[in-house]
Amino acid sequence: MARTGTDDSIVLERHGEIAVVRLNRPDRLNAFTDAMCYRLIEIFDETDTDDEVRAVVLTGTGRAFCAGADLAAGGDTFVLGEDPATGGAPADTGGQVTLRIYRSLKPVIAAINGPAAGVGVTMTLPADIRIASDTAKFGFVFTRRGLVPEACSTWFLPRAVGISTAVEWAVGGKMVPATEALERGLVRELVPADQVSARAIEIARELVSGTAPVSAALTRRLMWQMLGASSPEVAHRAESVGIYVRGVSDDVREGVAAFLEKRAPEFSDRVSDGLPDLFE
Known part of the structure; x- marks a missing residue:
């Protein structure tokens, strides 16, 4: 395994032909920041242009996948300045990440090793395959924070689980246990937490082996x-x-x-x- 990159909040590892992208703020449950957004976009640019990389696994360090946006700024967390180019609403950072994953030239497997809420779950929706820890929970919690869904999730989520489940989860904002996520089709399979990354790498290799x-x-x-x-x-x-x-x-x-x-x-x-x- 080789590790590359300089921003410790996102770690890029190489396992042969598989790139593993790891959210790496375990002391903050991998809470999402603007810097993480821009680094993720850079990493997917790198994996697209590296012909040695055949697939990408996205996972988290520690007991959580991603707790959502970092709320260190409290009630001002979601106060945004105008887009200097247009004078209007700026593009949400979660959407910038999900669109970059959507445009990936390599298959993407989300290895959801623990709880995923807000952008922590919506960023996984453009992954081609999602697997999760049997202890994971999923929260489309935006209405419980006075917000609306972001990261293009109103496009991705109904396509993954159907409109009825998407509305139920996004309007109600409840935490969804791993078993329900499996039953509704959000994830493909559940594995013990200590096996999530290894299983995702195995799936990635199966996906690209022998293919052009x-x-x-x-x-x-x-x-x-x-x-x-x-x-x-x-x-x-x-x-x-x-x-x-x-x-x-x-x-x-x-x-x-x-x-x-x-x-x-x-x-x-x-x-x-x-x-x-x-x-x-």
Whole structure:
């Protein structure tokens, strides 16, 4: 395992081809700050351009995943200045993080090792797979703080658990136990707290083993963008472009040859060289 980065509130570790991004303020239950927001965005920029990274695991240090926004400023925590560019409302920091994760070119697994509230849970919604500790709790607590949901969660949450559950959890603002989160589809599986990171890394490796990095990146993008498509015809067109441009690639020749020769493929196309635009 290799550790990189200089901001100790977010730790970036490498476990072979898997990058592990760890929220690292355990004395504050990993409460979220603006500095953490900007560092997370930087890290996802780094993992996107590093061809040695095939997938990203997002987790927390200590007994919590993330307690939500750091409330050190008390009642003024959510008093924000105007956006200097527009003179209007600034982009919420949680939304900036979730959009960056949404745009990731590598699969993302959220390993929720303990309680997750506010932005601590909404930042996990653009992850492709979420697993959690059997002691985790989840809180979309915004109405109990006089706020509204943030971090694009009114788009992501209904797509993950359905509109009825999303409204129930977001309007009521109650803490949701891990078993209910599993039953409603927020998380895929529950494991003991000391096994969450290891299990997430295992899932990440299963996800990328034997797959072409460029094809994996394009497939992830297709899946997420088609959630908002107006009709299956949009998907048909994008997939047709994808088959057309990837069909002549070295990766396809290698993938077919490896299959016929009954060996593991060695794909050469790199994500860092850029992806074709499938959404003409």
